[in-house]
C-alpha cells in the first residue's frame with residue numbers, strides 16, 4: 613500500500629499523524645495492517661471498536677454466535693436492534709458506520725483444528741478474545757507455527773489477564789502447560805462478569821495489537837498483567853520460555869495433528 617494518505621485520512625487520523633512515534637508512515641502501516649479478532653463478545657467488542665477507529669485497514673472477526681440481549685451489558689458494538697443477528701454481521705455493521713477505511717472479513721464459524729490454519733493465515737496479528745481454553749490453545753499453537761503474534765486476554769468476574777505472545781518469546785503453553793479440566797473454570801454465563809471489565813482488558817489488547825503493527829513500544833512479552841477491578845490494581849507477573857514446551861521448545865511440533873483440543877489440550881508424544 614502506498615504511503616499516500618488522502619485529505620480525509622489526514623484529517624481523520626490527524627491525532628496519530630502529528631505524533632513523531634506514529635506519523636504518516638505509522639498510519640499507513642495501520643491502514644495496511646491485518647488483524648484477526650477471535651471472538652466478537654465482551655473482549656472482542658472493544659478490540660474491534662478501537663482497531664476500526666484507529667484505521668487498522670483489515671479486521672477479521674471469527675465468531676459463531678448470535679447477539680443475545682444478555683450480551684448488551686458489556687458487548688458495546690452490538691445494539692438492541694442487533695439481537696438475533698450473527699455477531700460477525702453486527703460487528704461488520706458497526707465498523708461500516710464508524711470507519712469506511714476498514715474492511716471487515718467475517719468468519720461466521722467456530723475456530724476449529726480443521727479451519728484454524730486457513731483462517732489465521734495472512735494476518736499480521738491475532739487478538740485472542742475467546743472465552744474458552746480449547747480455542748486459546750488452538751490459537752497459540754497455530755499462530756506459533758505460522759509466526760504470528762497474539763495479544764491474549766481473558767476475564768473472570770472482576771479480574772482480567774493479559775499477555776502478548778510473539779514468535780520468539782514464550783508461548784501460552786509455557787505459561788499454562790495444560791488446560792484446566794472442562795467444567796472446573798465456569799464461564800461468564802454461570803458466574804457473571806462486571807460489564808466494564810472486558811472494556812478495560814480489550815482496550816489493552818487493542819493497544820498491544822496497534823503497537824505490534826507500528827513496531828513501537830514494549831509489547832507485554834514474558835509478562836502476565838493481572839488486573840483486579842475491585843481493588844483497581846495491576847500486577848505484572850513474569851514468566852519464562854519452557855525449553856520442554858511442545859510448541860515452542862527445543863523439540864517442538866511442526867503441525868497440530870498431534871494435539872487433542874479437548875480436556876487438557878495436551879500434545880501427545882509419539
Ligand SMILES: [Zn+2]
Pocket residue numbers: 782783784785786787853854857858859860861
Ligand atoms: Zn511454549
